[in-house]
Amino acid sequence: MHRLAPIAERAAAPTTLPSITAGGLHWRSATVDDAQAVVDLANTMYEADGAPYRETIDEARADLAAPWRHLETDSLLGFDDAGELRVTAMIEVPPGDESTVRTYCFGGVHPERRGEGIGREVLAWQLARARQILAASGKDLPARIGVFAEDDDPESRHRMYAHAGLEPRRFYANLKRPLDDDASLPHVELTGSLRLVPWSEELDDAARLAHNDAFRDHWGSEPQTMEQWTNGRSEFAPEWSFVVVDDAPDVEALLADPRTDAATAEALRAGAPLVAGYALNSRYAADFPVRGYSFGYTDVLGTRRAYRGRKAALAALAASMRAFADDGMAAAVLDVDTENPSGAHGLYASLGYVKEHGSRMYSIEL
Structure with missing residues (x-):
């Protein structure tokens, strides 16, 4: 196996961050109190770009207040002379990464201020700051700097990412299933000791462990800490969410299975419930007018690897x-x-x- 150079070397972090001079804006770090201005700008950009979603103030506040955020060093807001927010730049560092240490860059420029070179300079600042974060992490693991874009975002945005050295790495599909015919909805019979139950707070951590296991072999997925798992649930719909529990798991077999992770093994030894499959859903009502129809959105869905083929996720x-x-x-x-x-x-x-829609992730792999 190829041995990686130390992350401090691979990240090639600059000593100082590049200045942002385009647009003549005034810059400072974000705070949670900026949530309304941030969401207003985000929705203005989404509308201009034809994005199939909108953001709520509760979502913006939860995002800014996430306990792993370091807004003072990892965010920038650009204001014009009238004090109006015109640019946002955020860098997120998921706290639970174990096999790849990741940084993600988010933000954008008000449609009226595009074409002035602001976006290029802001992206350069974000990439430089991301390199500093990775270098300082001390995690000598593969590393990633990522950004996301809708497939039909302005072509200039895609060109900007490519010019900055970001490559299209992963593609995602947004899927819709009409619910106008009740008879066509699937019926799923579970076998053995598997049982479908409504989501509950008592089963939430067991669902998190199931999710971490289910996605352990998926590209780009890393284990979620409990603070990640529960953050940003302002639109969460518990009444629409379900899990499948195993009422009589073969604990000895699971403990002997090399695929069983340490956190699950600890929970099994403690006699905690075992979630085999799950579907957690949200009601993004602010998106209904944009899409022209109401919908339930499945945020996370999966089955533990040891339970694949037993229809647990399908039942949920x-x-x-x-x-x-x-x-x-x-x-x-x-x-x-x-x-x-x-x-x-x-x-x-x-x-x-x-x-219905497509999106992609661009990244620099280090």
Whole structure:
């Protein structure tokens, strides 16, 4: 196996960050109190770009207040002479990374101030700061700097990312499944000691452990800490969410299975419930007018690797779709990595999900 150079060497972090002079703006770090201005600018940009979503003040506040955020050093806001917010730049560092240490850059420029070179300089600042963060992490692991874009974002944005050395690395499909025909919704029978139950706070950590296990072999996925798992749930719909528990797990076999992670093993020894599959969903009502229909959105869906083939995730998803329909939603919506190793894309197609939008991740791999 090729031995990586120390991350401090690979990151090639600059000693000082590049200045942002384009646009003649006034710059400072963000605070949680900026949530309203940040969300207003975000939605102005989304509308101009034809994005199929909008952000709420609760989502923006939760994002800015996430306990792993370091806004003082990892964010910038650009204001014009009238004090109006015109640019946002954020860098996120997920706290639970174990196999790849990651940084993600978010933000944008008000449509009226585009074409002045501000975006290029802001992106250069973000990439330089991301390199500093990676170098200081002390994690001698593979590293990534990533940004996301909708496939139909302005072409100038895609060119800007490519010019900065970011390469399109992963592609995602946003899928829709109409719910106008109750008879077509799937019925799933679970076998053995598997049982479908509504999501509850008591099962939330067990669902997190199941998620970490389910996505352990997915590209770009890292274990989520409990603070990550529960952060940003302002639109979470517990009444639409379901888990599948194993009432009589083979604890000895699971403990002997090399695929069983340490956190799950500890929970099994403690007699904690074992979640085999899960579907956690949200109600993004602010998106309904943009898309022209109401929908339930599946944020996370998966099955533990030892339980694949036993329809645990399918049962949770089917229950979710029925809950959406019972509440009058017109459709079920979710996103999937087009190269998902579990064959999820084919499963969704068989259930009637059809692609509506696409997005991608650009990255620099270090």
